[in-house]
Amino acid sequence: MPNIQKTKTSIDAVPDGGKESGNKDEWVIRGTDIEKTYDSWLPFGRTVEALDGASLTVNEAELVGIVGGNGSGKSTLMEILVGVLERDGGTVERRGTVGWCPQETLLYDRLTVRETMGLFGRGYGMDRDEIADRLGWLADKLGYEEYLDTRIDHLSGGNHQKVNLSVALLHQPDVLLLDEPYTGFDWETYQTFWDLTDELAKQGIAIVIISHFVEEHDRFDRIYELQDHRLALQEPEKQAVPAEGV
């Protein structure tokens, strides 16, 4: 079963057209008391606790950050919110469509960029023209137009990540879940990325960004921190300075 609840009947050809500003009181994704422990079915395998009672709510048009050290369970939380990973306890509710940009670029190395978008776009329920229009816009915006017919395994790390992000943005989802989305970006693309998130948030799209650290604190409505497997809202004064690990 697809993990994305599809409620839209059409996808705007013009990315910033047709969407109204969101209501920050309307939640789009909500996780309550999420528990997760990794067990191995092999004998002598390790058991690792990842999440202990994590709860968060993300509303329309909100930009939410999740920070935490290496191995703190950030990606696990995101995968559970997306629905790609089973949780041991708690609940996850989603409204609308979800776009997921995983930390690892989960793409098919031997497909070209255009073929990749075609494959994922079909999954989203888009037709050929919609995919082409949207891909053209994303490639122009993120600066990889000349690589549309290049195989994924022939792309540089930064362009790889741009395509990874584009897969999440392709269908103009209602909520974006981005795990370290700007890894490998040059400065110009990094700035473009933040401009894009501002644009999308203004259209009402909820955005959750995971990072080791968050530099641009002012951009976020809220920042959660994962520590000792527990998720807590960062205090406002702590949000004003970079978190540990910068």
Added chain:
Amino acid sequence: MGRATRQREAVSAGVRTFLREPTNVVLLVVLPPLVLFMYDLALGPITEAPGIEFVPGGAELGGALFATAFLSGLLGVFQVVGTVDSDRRLVVCGYHSVGVLLARFLTILLAGGLVAGITFVTFLLRSNITPERPALAFGVLVSAAVIYGLLGICLGALVGRELEGSLVLVFLADIDSFGAIGAVPTENDVLEYFPLATPHDMLDATVYEGTVSGGDAVTVAVYILVLGLFAIGAVLIGGDSI
């Protein structure tokens, strides 16, 4: 967007991805004749051992079955291990998980069919035996490819690593093949339940007698069905552990 369109897109992407991997093409084209040759060479001394009887062409026939099964199994392992995470993303993007697995399986089936074809042609060229029912014999080889392709999917999903999965497969295919052709001097009934036992009997019958036993065909069909269900379960649970 219809389910068929998505399925077609997934299969098409799977085949393109597969054929653009040089190792896969080498596996498909070069290895079948090589494995057949080496198998024949390895069996030479065994056929002369006391207590072991081989029909003429038995070694070549066993080699054809082994090459088809083993290479299809390897393709199954590589297909699943190499794509399991990206496939999970496809499911998040709207594909059905069974549909994605079906796309992988169809790619393996296509590749397994090609391996079976190349192996069969090599067998015909190397051996002086003319099969009584060549189409049926080829069909049996394809069924062996399907069985081992599914075994490869299961191993790939459960073991999650190409090297370890391949080693398990080598061990299994060797024991299985040697047991099926009678090179293992044992009366142990367990060998009768190994994956290649029935396909070997069927291949013998189609090549030498031109017949197919209904019971054998049902056994192979049940084997494929059970392995298919097991493969679905293995892929669905395989990604949630460390």
